[in-house]
Amino acid sequence: MSVVVSTAWLAERMQHYPDQTVVVDTRFQLQDEDAGRKAYLEGHIPQAVYLDLNKDLSAKAAKHGGSHPLPDMEAFAAKIGHIGIDHDTTVVVYGQGNDMFAARLWWLLDYAGHGDVHLLNGGFDEWLKEGRPVTTAIPALNAKTFEPVIRENAAVGIEDVQLKLAHQSAALIDSRARERYLGQTEPMYRRAGHIPGAKNFVWTDVLDDEGYWKNTDELAEHFASLNQDEEIIVSCGSGVSACPNVLALRSAGFTNVKLYPGSFSDWISYDANEVETKDE
Template sequence: MSHVVSQEWLFEHGTDDHVVIVDCRFALGNPTSGRTGYDTDHIPGAFYIDLEEDLSAPKAAHGGRHPLPNLDELAAKLGRIGVDSDAFVVAYDDQGGAMASRLWWLLTYLGHERVAILDGGYTKWKETGYPVTDEPPVERAAEFRPHVRPEILLSVDEVKQRLGRPGTVLIDSREPRRYEGLEEAIDPVAGHIPGAKNRFWKDGLTAEGLWRPASEQAERFTDLKDAEEIVVYCGSGVTACPNVLALQQAGFTNVKLYAGSWSDWISYEENPIATGNEERA
């Protein structure tokens, strides 16, 4: 099953009984902008889910800037917006799919694979002239029963155990300059986890902001074809998710998320830090 649906598909199927549309718009540094944008206009029938209020737990000493949410609370939220075992969830944002991919990954982690992101997001939807509304969606409560898949998630200790392990590849999803440690405007320490390769998540998009097809995603990761395990991280566990999705689209199966990511890694003073581009070393 494809994890990306087209604008045309959602326009034709958005009102189907089993389809649940979720607006995930959110901007780091302006946390109210997503909800404000949603209240102004959104895709008809869409529910709003907030990155920090719904898809993350409060920040603590460890766990990163966006720790995974309380799963019982998330399951209850999903049930309130109509997600049950038969639902097909379509998530969108206006930031290239990063926030929508976070919901995609969390649903996958909770054992619900009937979920996709909207190609082109809300920006493309409005540019195309598809309908928008400021009307709230009709509530259709359901029961969401999670079936957690712990095998696709790694803790900081599990990542440390894998450093230098043959067959395991770490992927850093941040911008190259942050990966190399040349700049860091968000976290207090610059650099990357030793041994990690850099694959900027936005390289999975075309210049028009559309999702690259599976063949082009495979080209981004062609050097990983012999990897036995791929561990993906970013700054806080959010923009790693589109790379996890891209890897799955490219045919990789043993892909895991280090949800705490760089912001969690550097919260432990004893953890090693690397700088520069290791692939050019």
């Protein structure tokens, strides 16, 4: 079963297995942190619950750790259980379109050991485009217990990144827009450029010209310059837009893929760390 599913698949799943399915709306805007919740309240897929990038899918930013650190996983697990998810629940996550925020929740649940999490291809836009039902009703929650089984080898910290780059024992990719990778512009952080040694694979390139997820053959071609036998560390600005690349790499057959949750925002929080602006 593919991680990425269609609106038709979700509609059928909700019709036949409503008690075994939880739909999560993750719409968000970095420039307006209340926009996603407002959009949810104005209309969402029936029975969908809302989770917020800043409040639910991240911890509060500190001096180190990046601008969207991973949440406390025990607290995250309790929150996930509260909205009706356990290890027997099928979870379908959507954003506005195929955005990075839905992939962030996919990654967190996968990191916590959940094996049945899917992304809605085209997100809420596709649901609307097909004329499917939308509601403003807030669903009643059926709380369950979610026991996390953390996949420790799915994430790396700054010490691992520094060590592996020094020994050239892993490939590092940067998922941000090319102009940010090259340091030509930086709208969010005090330093511009990228972690030395990182190669640029812009996360939106895992989508086709119409904004839908590329198939496995297309993704394999996209990442053909990378060695499947090598460890791949995926970064971005703060560990959010890296998540679509993690999913895409795994879909393309890469098995040793790890997220650097702190990413560039964590890297530059240490003044001694160098920053590069040339293409690599």
